Amino acid sequence: MLKQTLYIGNPSYLKLKNNQLVVIYPELNEEKGRASIEDIALLVLDHNRITISSPLLEKLMEHTVAVVVCNKEHLPNGLMLPLDGHSEMTEHWRHQLTASVPLQKQLWKQTVIAKIRNQKKLLDKYQLPSSVMDNYSNEVQSGDIGNMEGKAANHYWKYLFDDFRRERYGEYPNNLLNFGYAILRSIVARALVSSGLLPAIGIFHSNKYNSYCLADDIMEPYRPLVDALVVEWYQSYPTFKELSKEAKFHLLQLPKLDTIIEGKKRPLLVAITTTTASLYKCFTGERRLISYPEL
Structure with a gap:
C-alpha cells in the first residue's frame, strides 16, 4: 500500500x-x-x-x-528526518563519501539531461515551443560545464506561463511552485535517508550552509512533475493566486502522481526510492546510470 x-x-x-x-x-x-x-x-x-x-x-x-x-x-x-535510516548506514556513507569527482560529474550530467527531457515533455503536452530543448539535452557535457540546465530553464519558463519570471520570492505562481518544490525536497531527502545516503553531500550542489545538497541534486528531474500540477491549477483557477488550502491539497497529490521509471508505471513516492537506490549502486560501481522518471 x-x-x-x-x-x-x-x-x-x-x-x-x-x-x-x-x-x-x-x-x-x-x-x-x-x-x-x-x-x-x-x-x-x-x-x-x-x-x-x-x-x-x-x-x-x-x-x-x-x-x-x-x-x-x-x-x-x-x-x-531520522539520524539512522538504514541498517548499513556507515557502509553506504563510505561509498558516497569516496565517490570520485569524474563519477560525480557524470551523475550530474545524467541528472541534467533527465530534467531537460522532462521539461520538454511538459512543454509538448501544452503544445508549446520545445524543439530547442532537444539541442540543450544533447549538448550536456560532464558536470554540465556549458550550463545547458540554465539555458534550457530560460526557454522553459519563458513559455510555460504567461509573462512569468521564476523567482524564489516572486509573484504568482512562484508561491505554488515553492510549496511544491519544498514538499518534493522533503520526499527526496526521506528517500535518501532510507537508502542510507547523506542528504548533505551532493554530487553537484555543495553549499556549506545547505543540509540537503544531495536532495537538491536528485530532485531536479522530478521538478517538472510539480510544474505540471501548478500548470493545472493555474489554468483551472486563473484568478486564485493565494497559496490557499485548496491549492496545497492539489499540490499534495504529488507523492501519488504516476511516473514511468525503468519502463514501469510507479507513483512518485515509489519512483524516488528507486532513484535513490540506483544512485547508491552508482556509488558502489554496480551500475553506471541513475534511474530517473519520465513525465
Missing part, C-alpha cells in the same frame, strides 16, 4: 496511541482523526498552534516519516 501524506492545517494536539497518530482539536477537546504510523511517509504541519508529543515524534522517526514544518507564510521551512 502506498504510504500517506498527512497535512495538518488547524490548531491541533498530535499524540501517539496504539501505534497511531491521533489528531485532537483542543478547542473542542475531541478526536478528529487518526492514522497508522507505519502508513505515513510525510507529515506536514502548517499552523502555529500545533502541539506534538515526544513519544509521537520518536515513533515517527522510527518509521522514517519526514516531518515538515511550515512558517507564517505557510511555506515549508523545516524538515525532521
Whole structure:
C-alpha cells in the first residue's frame, strides 16, 4: 500500500496511541482523526498552534516519516528526518563519501539531461515551443560545464506561463511552485535517508550552509512533475493566486502522481526510492546510470 501524506492545517494536539497518530482539536477537546504510523511517509504541519508529543515524534522517526514544518507564510521551512535510516548506514556513507569527482560529474550530467527531457515533455503536452530543448539535452557535457540546465530553464519558463519570471520570492505562481518544490525536497531527502545516503553531500550542489545538497541534486528531474500540477491549477483557477488550502491539497497529490521509471508505471513516492537506490549502486560501481522518471 502506498504510504500517506498527512497535512495538518488547524490548531491541533498530535499524540501517539496504539501505534497511531491521533489528531485532537483542543478547542473542542475531541478526536478528529487518526492514522497508522507505519502508513505515513510525510507529515506536514502548517499552523502555529500545533502541539506534538515526544513519544509521537520518536515513533515517527522510527518509521522514517519526514516531518515538515511550515512558517507564517505557510511555506515549508523545516524538515525532521531520522539520524539512522538504514541498517548499513556507515557502509553506504563510505561509498558516497569516496565517490570520485569524474563519477560525480557524470551523475550530474545524467541528472541534467533527465530534467531537460522532462521539461520538454511538459512543454509538448501544452503544445508549446520545445524543439530547442532537444539541442540543450544533447549538448550536456560532464558536470554540465556549458550550463545547458540554465539555458534550457530560460526557454522553459519563458513559455510555460504567461509573462512569468521564476523567482524564489516572486509573484504568482512562484508561491505554488515553492510549496511544491519544498514538499518534493522533503520526499527526496526521506528517500535518501532510507537508502542510507547523506542528504548533505551532493554530487553537484555543495553549499556549506545547505543540509540537503544531495536532495537538491536528485530532485531536479522530478521538478517538472510539480510544474505540471501548478500548470493545472493555474489554468483551472486563473484568478486564485493565494497559496490557499485548496491549492496545497492539489499540490499534495504529488507523492501519488504516476511516473514511468525503468519502463514501469510507479507513483512518485515509489519512483524516488528507486532513484535513490540506483544512485547508491552508482556509488558502489554496480551500475553506471541513475534511474530517473519520465513525465
